[in-house]
Amino acid sequence: MLIDGTHYRTIRPADDAESVEIIDQRRLPFAVEIERIRTYHEMIAAIHDMHVRGAPLIGASAAYGVYLACLEFSRDERGATDTALFDQKLERAMQELDAARPTAVNLRWAIERQRTATAAARTVADKINAARATADAIAEDDVAMCAALGRHGAEVLATVCESNGGRVVNVLTHCNAGWLATVDHGTVTAVLYEAAARGIPLHVWVDETRPRNQGSLTSWELSQNGVENTVLCDNAGGHVMQHGMVDAVIVGTDRTARNGDVANKIGTYLKALAARDNDVPFYVALPSPSFDPRIENGLKEIPIEQRDPSEVLTIRGARDGRIETVTLFAPGTRAANYAFDVTPARLVTGYITEKGVFTAEELEHALTDRPSAKIGDRRDMRRNDQ
Amino acid sequence: MLIDGTHYRTIRPADDAESVEIIDQRRLPFAVEIERIRTYHEMIAAIHDMHVRGAPLIGASAAYGVYLACLEFSRDERGATDTALFDQKLERAMQELDAARPTAVNLRWAIERQRTATAAARTVADKINAARATADAIAEDDVAMCAALGRHGAEVLATVCESNGGRVVNVLTHCNAGWLATVDHGTVTAVLYEAAARGIPLHVWVDETRPRNQGSLTSWELSQNGVENTVLCDNAGGHVMQHGMVDAVIVGTDRTARNGDVANKIGTYLKALAARDNDVPFYVALPSPSFDPRIENGLKEIPIEQRDPSEVLTIRGARDGRIETVTLFAPGTRAANYAFDVTPARLVTGYITEKGVFTAEELEHALTDRPSAKIGDRRDMRRNDQ
Numbered sequence: 110m111l112i113d114g115t116h117y118r119t120i121r122p123a124d125d126a127e128s129v130e131i132i133d134q135r136r137l138p139f140a141v142e143i144e145r146i147r148t149y150h151e152m153i154a155a156i157h158d159m160h161v162r163g164a165p166l167i168g169a170s171a172a173y174g175v176y177l178a179c180l181e182f183s184r185d186e187r188g189a190t191d192t193a194l195f196d197q198k199l200e201r202a203m204q205e206l207d208a209a210r211p212t213a214v215n216l217r218w219a220i221e222r223q224r225t226a227t228a229a230a231r232t233v234a235d236k237i238n239a240a241r242a243t244a245d246a247i248a249e250d251d252v253a254m255c256a257a258l259g260r261h262g263a264e265v266l267a268t269v270c271e272s273n274g275g276r277v278v279n280v281l282t283h284c285n286a287g288w289l290a291t292v293d294h295g296t297v298t299a300v301l302y303e304a305a306a307r308g309i310p311l312h313v314w315v316d317e318t319r320p321r322n323q324g325s326l327t328s329w330e331l332s333q334n335g336v337e338n339t340v341l342c343d344n345a346g347g348h349v350m351q352h353g354m355v356d357a358v359i360v361g362t363d364r365t366a367r368n369g370d371v372a373n374k375i376g377t378y379l380k381a382l383a384a385r386d387n388d389v390p391f392y393v394a395l396p397s398p399s400f401d402p403r404i405e406n407g408l409k410e411i412p413i414e415q416r417d418p419s420e421v422l423t424i425r426g427a428r429d430g431r432i433e434t435v436t437l438f439a440p441g442t443r444a445a446n447y448a449f450d451v452t453p454a455r456l457v458t459g460y461i462t463e464k465g466v467f468t469a470e471e472l473e474h475a476l477t478d479r480p481s482a483k484i485g486d487r488r489d490m491r492r493n494d495q
Numbered sequence: 496m497l498i499d500g501t502h503y504r505t506i507r508p509a510d511d512a513e514s515v516e517i518i519d520q521r522r523l524p525f526a527v528e529i530e531r532i533r534t535y536h537e538m539i540a541a542i543h544d545m546h547v548r549g550a551p552l553i554g555a556s557a558a559y560g561v562y563l564a565c566l567e568f569s570r571d572e573r574g575a576t577d578t579a580l581f582d583q584k585l586e587r588a589m590q591e592l593d594a595a596r597p598t599a600v601n602l603r604w605a606i607e608r609q610r611t612a613t614a615a616a617r618t619v620a621d622k623i624n625a626a627r628a629t630a631d632a633i634a635e636d637d638v639a640m641c642a643a644l645g646r647h648g649a650e651v652l653a654t655v656c657e658s659n660g661g662r663v664v665n666v667l668t669h670c671n672a673g674w675l676a677t678v679d680h681g682t683v684t685a686v687l688y689e690a691a692a693r694g695i696p697l698h699v700w701v702d703e704t705r706p707r708n709q710g711s712l713t714s715w716e717l718s719q720n721g722v723e724n725t726v727l728c729d730n731a732g733g734h735v736m737q738h739g740m741v742d743a744v745i746v747g748t749d750r751t752a753r754n755g756d757v758a759n760k761i762g763t764y765l766k767a768l769a770a771r772d773n774d775v776p777f778y779v780a781l782p783s784p785s786f787d788p789r790i791e792n793g794l795k796e797i798p799i800e801q802r803d804p805s806e807v808l809t810i811r812g813a814r815d816g817r818i819e820t821v822t823l824f825a826p827g828t829r830a831a832n833y834a835f836d837v838t839p840a841r842l843v844t845g846y847i848t849e850k851g852v853f854t855a856e857e858l859e860h861a862l863t864d865r866p867s868a869k870i871g872d873r874r875d876m877r878r879n880d881q
Contacts, residue, residue: 138825314831317807319705319728322823329825340830342705342807343729344762348836351764351794376730378737382768408737421703421728424810426821435812435821437708439524439715444726445700450734 110288110295110302110334112141118293119166120173120248122241127180129173133160134289138329139427149178149202156209156216159321163290164363164399165251168215171206172244175223178202179237189233199227199236212372212414212449214364214401219247248292254396255294257463262300262359262394263307265459265466269356269390270309278304279356281314281346284374285323286361286394287330296394297359298330300461305336313338314349318374320420320446343376347383358384359392359461360452365400369454369469370407375447381456390458397462397476408451418444496674496681496688496720498527504679505552506559506634508627513566515559519546520675524715525813535564535588542595542602545707549676550749550785551637554601557592558630561609564588565623575619585613585622598758598800598835600750600787605633634678640782641680643849648686648745648780649693651845651852655742655776656695664690665742667700667732670760671709672747672780673716682780683745684716686847691722699724700735704760706806706832729762733769744770745778745847746838751786755840755855756793761833767842776844783848783862794837804830 110117123130123145129152133144144160146152152174155161161170182188182198207220223243230239270278286297294302305311313331315338317324324340331338341349349355358380364372371377371393384391404410421444425434438444454469467475496503509516509531515538519530530546532538538560541547547556568574568584593606609629616625656664672683680688691697699717701724703710710726717724727735735741744766750758757763757779770777790796807830811820824830840855853861 317705317823319703319730325824325828328828332825332827338829340807340824340828342761342832344705344760344765345831345833345836347764347768348761348799348833349831351836374730375728375734378733379730379765379769382733382772383765386768413734421726424812424821424823426810426823428819428821433814433819433821435810435814435819437703437810437812438711438726439718441718442711442714442726443724445731445735446728447731447734450731450737 110293110330112333119161119289120169120292122173122245129177131155131161131170132289134162134326135160136432137289138325139432146177148181149174149206152177153206153209156206162323163285164213164215164361165255165291165296165396166289167210167213168219168398169244169248169251169292171209171216172219172223172247174206175199175203175220175227176237176240176244179227179240183233183237192233195233195236210414211412212363213399215398218398222247251292251396252294254463255291255296255299258296258394258396258461259294259299259303261463261466262392262461263303263309265392265461266300266304266309266311266357267307273356275310277310277312279312279314279354281316281349281355281358281380282327283316283360283377283380284318285326285330287327289326289330290361296361296396298327300359300394301331301336302334311336314346314355315340316343316346316376316380317341318376319343320424322424323374346380350383350387350389355389357390357392359394362393362395362399363449364404364407364411365393365395365460365472366404366407366411367402367473368406369457369460369472370411371452371454371457372407372411372413372449373452375450378450378452381452385456391456393457393460395460395462397464400472400476402473402477408453411451413450414448416446416448418446421446496679496716498719505547505675506555506678508559508631515563517541517547517556518675520548520712521546522818523675524711525818532563534567535560535592538563539591539595542592548709549671549673550599550601550747551641551677551682551782552675553596553599554605554784555630555634555637555678557595557602558605558609558633560592561585561589561606561613562623562626562630565613565626569619569623578619581619581622596800597798598749599785601784604784608633637678637782638680640849641677641682641685644682644780644782644847645680645685645689647849647852648778648847649689649695651778651847652686652690652695652697652743653693659742661696663696663698665698665700665740667702667735667741667744667766668713669702669746669763669766670704671712671716673713675712675716676747682747682782684713686745686780687717687722688720697722700732700741701726702729702732702762702766703727704762705729706810708810709760732766736769736773736775741775743776743778745780748779748781748785749835750790750793750797751779751781751846751858752790752793752797753788753859754792755843755846755858756797757838757840757843758793758797758799758835759838761836764836764838767838771842777842779843779846781846781848783850786858786862788859788863794839797837799836800834802832802834804832807832
């Protein structure tokens with residue numbers, strides 16, 4: 110998508126073919142800084158410390174991390190010849206990458222895809238090529254998948270707009286399920302960008318999304334790409350829904366369980382409750398790699414990351430052109446920092462996927478191996494795992 | 496209550512009897528600064544710009560504002576002798592004070608009480624004395640009322656503790672319905688302080704409460720007075736309730752309508768929804784001056800203040816010993832800032848008042864003139880208005 114009129118992706122292999130370029134999202138929306146990642150340890154840090162964030166982008170980043178690990182190990186003593194040693198080191202690196210964040214299933218999914226691809230290659234050189242090809246494929250698939258998801262979601266908003274008599278469609282979203290959370294387009298924002306491209310009049314309520322204020326990313330990327338939006342504190346979503354100012358809620362997901370329970374940024378559940386209480390449809394933008402059929406009951410089984418309390422107790426912002434961190438509470442204040450919550454499937458109107466829009470009951474059938482009449486315009490990426 | 500071991504009230508007439516001392520709450524919890532208010536215009540600014548905040552304290556501040564206005568007008572040319580001119584100026588001042596904040600009913604209630612008191616006095620000197628006596632009475636009544644409310648609420652928590660088998664009672668609260676929002680004790684915190692004094696084991700989840708982060712006040716005052724607490728982002732309340740970590744929610748109110756609908760800090764409604772969805776009892780600490788029987792339907796009729804978007808787009812915090820404001824969003828970002836929302840009565844388990852704990856159906860009977868068997872330990876303050 111566009112930044113100051115220029116097209117960017119969030120991640121790409123550098124021209125030297127030995128490193129990967131990412132946007133250091135910790136500096137956004139105040140500064141656009143491209144960061145060069147040269148080692149898989151740097152990639153782990155980038156994932157863990159949230160230079161990159163968002164489930165799909167975490168997946169792509171981890172995949173490129175495996176590629177960087179391959180390059181590194183091929184340069185070690187005996188690295189290019191001792192395949193067993195190489196495999197052993199690579200497996201450890203993949204486990205370390207897998208542990209960089211706990212909630213997003215895309216991370217594990219990308220690592221598994223890399224594990225299969227590198228295991229199938231015979232020589233170290235082949236493994237490097239396989240890792241690079243798989244990382245590129247994950248990135249390209251993500252772009253295509255987001256675009257397809259956007260087309261299905263735009264049809265939902267077209268219907269809302271029609272039933273509104275053509276008036277502006279007000280969408281509320283939480284966190285950043287934007288192109289910045291994917292390789293391009295985004296998940297929720299793919300829907301918004303596609304709807305805007307089709308001429309549907311749109312206005313987006315953007316939740317601030319404390320503690321990390323990803324709403325600042327969403328608002329910024331929507332504005333950069335011409336979509337009208339207004340930021341709200343996380344507290345305000347109920348009020349605007351009570352007063353008829355929201356036509357649909359659309360959120361992303363870090364992992365959706367087989368029963369349709371949705372793990373997403375902390376606070377999503379509160380918005381789902383308000384949507385239900387006010388008869389506002391609540392949609393989840395769910396690319397199939399974020400669907401985890403191995404988890405039967407999301408509320409009971411999805412691990413919820415607890416992050417450092419300092420993310421709650423302090424905040425970063427701009428002052429006189431610099432990015433500064435200020436402390437929001439008295440010294441010694443204790444805080445808890447649950448990063449995600451789980452929205453029960455009963456509160457979800459529909460799941461917007463790259464294959465169509467489904468109910469919780471239809472999800473497993475639509476997104477896994479079993480043949481489905483609704484499977485649409487691209488192959489099921491999960492098949493590559495098998 | 497205590498600050499560093501010394502007892503304070505949030506407002507008191509200064510020893511010179513010509514000014515009023517308040518705590519400038521904009522500097523809390525980083526600095527405790529006593530501000531001297533010398534004119535009613537300064538008091539309007541202090542209310543409007545939230546040097547003082549919280550419905551009960553706004554009421555007391557406005558009452559002292561009327562006293563300051565009386566002093567000022569008595570010093571004007573002909574001020575001490577021309578009673579008609581004095582009354583005319585005073586009425587205008589009371590209207591200006593009344594307009595300083597729109598949502599808290601205590602403001603109007605306090606002004607009306609002053610209007611009655613000053614109108615009943617014959618000479619300018621008598622009016623000054625009446626205004627001072629009424630302001631003092633409002634402040635003292637508030638202290639006594641909060642203490643009584645705390646006793647009734649502590650009984651609720653004692654019951655929760657018993658049914659918990661004596662384990663720690665986890666209370667979630669939103670905003671600051673603390674002693675800082677009243678003259679002393681607080682409303683929600685009166686319950687907590689009294690429960691702690693009775694030896695009930697307590698832990699309080701404190702909502703951050705964006706945009707103005709009054710949670711930093713709540714956390715600070717609880718810690719200063721020995722009550723264990725942990726700060727959460729506003730987004731996290733649903734998650735902790737889903738996982739059995741909350742035994743009761745208790746919030747304050749800026750105005751509660753005859754039907755029991757509760758106007759309180761933006762975001763309260765979302766916590767009420769989560770409480771209902773997880774069978775957590777949801778209580779409102781409601782001193783009777785915050786009950787407004789003239790409003791039949793809270794959701795439809797209570798005016799909701801919209802404050803400056805800059806409160807959302809920026810935030811104040813401490814850095815290197817200084818209080819600084821940082822910008823959280825990209826330049827040009829648009830924000831909306833609804834300061835309150837209305838929680839429908841159907842989501843409220845009970846209203847903890849100075850006269851007992853009531854349901855929505857019992858409220859009007861219990862808090863207005865009609866005699867009630869439940870009327871408890873003090874006279875109905877509303878009678879002074881009639």
